[in-house]
Amino acid sequence: MNLGCLYGVGVGTGNPELITLKALRILQTVSVVAYPASEDGNSFARSIVAEFLQSNQIEVPIVLPFKLEKSAQAFYNKAAEELAVHLSGGKDVAVLCEGDPFFYGSFMYIFNRLSQRFTTEVIPGISSVMASAAMIGVPLTYRNDVFMVLSGILSEEVLREKLQVADAAVIIKLGRNFRKVKQVLQELGLVERAKYIEYATMENQRVLSINEVEVETVPYFSLIVIPSQLKELGVWS
Amino acid sequence: MNLGCLYGVGVGTGNPELITLKALRILQTVSVVAYPASEDGNSFARSIVAEFLQSNQIEVPIVLPFKLEKSAQAFYNKAAEELAVHLSGGKDVAVLCEGDPFFYGSFMYIFNRLSQRFTTEVIPGISSVMASAAMIGVPLTYRNDVFMVLSGILSEEVLREKLQVADAAVIIKLGRNFRKVKQVLQELGLVERAKYIEYATMENQRVLSINEVEVETVPYFSLIVIPSQLKELGVWS
Numbered sequence: 001m002n003l004g005c006l007y008g009v010g011v012g013t014g015n016p017e018l019i020t021l022k023a024l025r026i027l028q029t030v031s032v033v034a035y036p037a038s039e040d041g042n043s044f045a046r047s048i049v050a051e052f053l054q055s056n057q058i059e060v061p062i063v064l065p066f067k068l069e070k071s072a073q074a075f076y077n078k079a080a081e082e083l084a085v086h087l088s089g090g091k092d093v094a095v096l097c098e099g100d101p102f103f104y105g106s107f108m109y110i111f112n113r114l115s116q117r118f119t120t121e122v123i124p125g126i127s128s129v130m131a132s133a134a135m136i137g138v139p140l141t142y143r144n145d146v147f148m149v150l151s152g153i154l155s156e157e158v159l160r161e162k163l164q165v166a167d168a169a170v171i172i173k174l175g176r177n178f179r180k181v182k183q184v185l186q187e188l189g190l191v192e193r194a195k196y197i198e199y200a201t202m203e204n205q206r207v208l209s210i211n212e213v214e215v216e217t218v219p220y221f222s223l224i225v226i227p228s229q230l231k232e233l234g235v236w237s
Numbered sequence: 238m239n240l241g242c243l244y245g246v247g248v249g250t251g252n253p254e255l256i257t258l259k260a261l262r263i264l265q266t267v268s269v270v271a272y273p274a275s276e277d278g279n280s281f282a283r284s285i286v287a288e289f290l291q292s293n294q295i296e297v298p299i300v301l302p303f304k305l306e307k308s309a310q311a312f313y314n315k316a317a318e319e320l321a322v323h324l325s326g327g328k329d330v331a332v333l334c335e336g337d338p339f340f341y342g343s344f345m346y347i348f349n350r351l352s353q354r355f356t357t358e359v360i361p362g363i364s365s366v367m368a369s370a371a372m373i374g375v376p377l378t379y380r381n382d383v384f385m386v387l388s389g390i391l392s393e394e395v396l397r398e399k400l401q402v403a404d405a406a407v408i409i410k411l412g413r414n415f416r417k418v419k420q421v422l423q424e425l426g427l428v429e430r431a432k433y434i435e436y437a438t439m440e441n442q443r444v445l446s447i448n449e450v451e452v453e454t455v456p457y458f459s460l461i462v463i464p465s466q467l468k469e470l471g472v473w474s
Contacts, residue, residue, distance in 0.1 A: 008371075010367070012257075015259070016258070017257060017258045017259035017262070018257050018258070018259055018361065019257060019258060020249075020254065020255050020256065020257055020258075020363065021253070021254045021255070021256060021257075021258065021261065022252070022254035022255055024258065025254070100367040100371075101371070102367065102370040102371055102375070102376045102377045102378075103366075103367055103370070103377055103378055103384075104378050104379065104380070104382070105376075108376040108379065111376060112376070115374070120374070122370075122371035122372075122374065123371065124255065124363050124367040124368045124370075124371040125363070125367070126257065126361050126362070126363065127364070127367055129340075130247070130337040130339065130340055130361040130362070130364055131361045133339040133340070133359075133361075134245075134337075134338065134339055134359035134360065134361040135359075137352070137357070137359065138339070139339045139342075139345040139348060139349070140339045140340055141339075141340055141341050141386070142341065142345060143341070143388070144388035144390045144391060144410070145341070145388075146385065146386070146387060146388075146391075146399055147340075147385065147386040148383065148384065148385050148386075148403075149378070149383070149384040149385075150383060151380070151381035151382075151383075153381045154381060154383075161402070162383055162402060165398070165399060165402060166385075173381070
């Protein structure tokens with residue numbers, strides 16, 4: 001019997017219209033759809049594409065406890081084995097991934113466990129980096145800008161050091177790190193230039209200046225965009 | 238009379254299936270479709286979505302001479318004025334942009350000229366950064382990696398300095414800069430880890446190791462991916 005194909009499908013940032021035609025085609029033809037889910041069964045990735053799923057598809061939630069710390073390996077091992085049974089039985093499996101599967105994506109943990117055993121294809125998705133700049137309405141990078149993506153989890157020292165060598169940047173994983181990140185932006189004189197966005201492309205999207213953000217309630221789905229200052233000043237003059 | 242709406246539409250990297258559902262909807266409903274084109278009339282952006290265009294749409298090529306040096310301002314001014322006539326007349330205009338419009342995109346030059354005068358919306362697109370990692374089949378960034386995009390036009394010194402502070406990187410704008418970039422990768426011991434891809438997601442796509450690349454014939458549509466080394470080593474252990 002032929003083995004099934006494993007697909008890592010980027011489903012973008014929340015607006016269902018921002019999935020690709022290829023993602024839609026794969027989603028509607030596979031036998032099995034898997035997705036990260038919380039312990040209560042909710043899955044943001046699934047919610048994005050819910051309208052496109054077929055009633056005869058097998059759904060496999062990949063449940064990760066909210067506080068997993070050192071134990072995620074075991075959960076991904078278990079999920080991979082469950083998917084391997086379907087793939088071995090000849091069923092194609094699509095694993096949904098918010099944003100892009102290979103860009104800070106959760107699909108990579110499944111990929112690393114199964115791609116040696118099964119034909120695997122990754123369908124790139126719209127990343128929150130690009131979606132956020134589009135929603136804020138500000139060009140992110142021009143020409144030969146040095147662009148950087150940084151995690152808010154990094155220390156103040158590291159954030160300061162890295163930001164100083166970038167022409168434009170996006171800072172992800174804010175949440176409880178927002179206060180620290182804001183401190184660094186203040187030190188570097190970037191507060192005016194930076195923009196904050198939460199729930200980009202979703203109905204509850206908000207774009208705020210750094211000083212407008214309620215520091216205590218920054219959600220996981222938020223980031224800070226520091227756009228290029230290049231514009232066209234001097235470039236072609 | 239109502240003014241038309243200006244759309245910057247990301248059309249991705251070459252495979253028509255990698256445009257978003259939203260891009261497709263906009264493309265099929267606007268009255269005017271504009272796109273960057275060479276002097277001979279060829280447009281890569283248009284070719285990606287050619288099958289979706291409608292015969293009754295007005296097409297506006299934005300022609301930039303291949304050797305433009307200091308004169309691009311005038312060409313963008315001219316194109317913007319032509320589009321402004323359509324917008325002022327109530328026609329919606331979609332400007333096609335390879336990859337993502339705000340990420341090293343050409344749409345920004347139109348955006349900067351017209352977004353103050355007309356309602357403007359940007360439809361994010363699949364960037365060559367994400368598409369290339371997907372096509373190579375290698376996870377690009379994990380967890381708290383520092384990710385960087387660098388232009389091959391930068392000097393050896395700058396490339397060396399920046400690459401040393403990144404956990405993962407993509408180097409764009411190779412072409413004649415490939416030899417210089419390869420030299421830097423050799424100095425930093427990155428030749429084995431880096432992968433080269435040209436014409437990502439297109440029929441003539443090729444993925445090569447750095448040493449396999451014919452240095453003299455590197456096309457514009459190529460880039461180098463330096464994936465994260467993190468994998469899961471030590472992360473959850």
